[in-house]
Each structure stands twice: as C-alpha cells, then as structure tokens.
Amino acid sequence: MVETRSGLDTSPYSKEQQEKMATLVKENRERKEREKQAKLKAIAEEQAAKMKEIEEEMEKKKKAAEEEAIAKEEKERMRIESREGSSGTKRDTDAEMEKKISEWVANLSLGEDEEAHMYVPQEEKEAFAKTLTVIEDPFERQEAEEEKRLEWKLRMKREQKRRREKANRLTAEVEKVRTCRQEVQTQADVSAKMDKMLGYLEVLSEAWLEE
Incomplete structure (x- = not known):
C-alpha cells in the first residue's frame, strides 16, 4: 500500500504503475477506434464501388x-x-x-x-x-x-x-x-x-x- 496525505491508498499499484496502465488502456482504446474506422472506411469504399456499378x-x-x-x-x-x-x-x-x-x-x-x-x-x-x-x-x-x-x-x-x-x-x-x-x-x-x-x-x- 502507498501512504498519501489523505491517508492510505488502497491500490496495490504504485502511481507510476497506475499511470502506465492508464496509458496502455488509452492506447488500446485508440487502437480499437482506428481499427473500427479502418473497417468502416473499407465498407464505405466497397459500397461506393457497388453503387458506382449500379449507377452505370x-x-x-x-x-x-x-x-x-x-x-x-x-x-x-x-x-x-x-x-x-x-x-x-x-x-x-x-x-x-x-x-x-x-x-x-x-x-x-x-x-x-x-x-x-x-x-x-x-x-x-x-x-x-x-x-x-x-x-x-x-x-x-x-x-x-x-x-x-x-x-x-x-x-x-x-x-x-x-x-x-x-x-x-x-x-x-x-x-x-x-x-x-x-x-x-x-x-x-x-x-x-x-x-x-x-x-x-x-x-x-x-x-x-x-x-
């Protein structure tokens, strides 16, 4: 446990470890969002190609x-x-x-x-x-x-x-x-x-x- 000014911190991780985990969570969330956007873009491009065929x-x-x-x-x-x-x-x-x-x-x-x-x-x-x-x-x-x-x-x-x-x-x-x-x-x-x-x-x- 880590002692703080307000008392004892019940977290088993240090502040540095918590910040590192928060960074990892953020990076993971951003990575998933990029993957999601990439999939949406691929779907959009595929549908655009199909719609072009229909238009023709x-x-x-x-x-x-x-x-x-x-x-x-x-x-x-x-x-x-x-x-x-x-x-x-x-x-x-x-x-x-x-x-x-x-x-x-x-x-x-x-x-x-x-x-x-x-x-x-x-x-x-x-x-x-x-x-x-x-x-x-x-x-x-x-x-x-x-x-x-x-x-x-x-x-x-x-x-x-x-x-x-x-x-x-x-x-x-x-x-x-x-x-x-x-x-x-x-x-x-x-x-x-x-x-x-x-x-x-x-x-x-x-x-x-x-x-």
Whole structure:
C-alpha cells in the first residue's frame, strides 16, 4: 500500500504503475477506434464501388430504352417500305381486292399520317383495308377512314408520351443517383459518409422498385 496525505491508498499499484496502465488502456482504446474506422472506411469504399456499378447499370438501362424505341420505329418503317415495295408483285385470286388494299395502305402512309401509320401492326392495317372494300357508300367509307386515322393518331400520341415519360424518369433517376454519390464522396468523416451512403442506398432502392 502507498501512504498519501489523505491517508492510505488502497491500490496495490504504485502511481507510476497506475499511470502506465492508464496509458496502455488509452492506447488500446485508440487502437480499437482506428481499427473500427479502418473497417468502416473499407465498407464505405466497397459500397461506393457497388453503387458506382449500379449507377452505370441504370445509365445502360436508360440508353437501352432509348435505343429500343428508335429500333422499333426503324423496324416498323423498314417493314412498311418492304411491304409497299413488294405489293406490286403479289398474285392473288382476287387481284382487284389486293390492289385496293395496297393502294389504301400506301396512301395512309403518306403525309401527316405516316408517323401514326408506323405504330400500327401491318396485319391490323390490312384487316381494316379489307373491311373498307365491302363498304359501297363512298361517304361512309371516307368517314370510316377518318375515324380510323384519328384512332391511330391517338394511339401514336399515347405511345410517344409513354416513351418520353420513361426516358425522363430514367434520366431523373440517374441524375439523382449521381448527385447522391457525389455527396457521399465529399464527406471526409467516415460516420457522416456512412449516413450519406444509407440515404444513397435508399434512393437506389426506390429507383429499382420503380423499374
């Protein structure tokens, strides 16, 4: 025991030993904190790499959606041109009916109706053309044509709106993800970085659920 001014010290260790142990405890605590921060940093870097991959996938998805829309329009345009180019070589038992159908389909694809025409399957166009051949009244036939044109134009507008909304949504999601990732990268403190990362993961989850 060590005697002090206030009396006897009940500690079995000397003051020097106590200070040494306190130093060891402090160093051990600091070492554990450094290890903890190192682990958190490693986790943050790993998650950042994963989130970068997800962001790139979303960018690819956006690009693929745009390319798919363009490819569909081009494919339909080529199919129309192919059918129109080969219509003169068809041989059918009812040549007059086929001629009327070909003329009507070709006329529909001219002028302001051309774009709407691309959104309608060829089979549907030919089926409607056949129904026109049995309508004898020219005014009734013209009315049916105009009604069908308006219907197909409306379909075209809806499809164009759907594609625009999808492209805009993907663009907004990619921008949101990119902004979140930049905010994570600007955080120097590991704890703050982890908090930002949790918010980032939440944004990514919402984006994927919407898709």
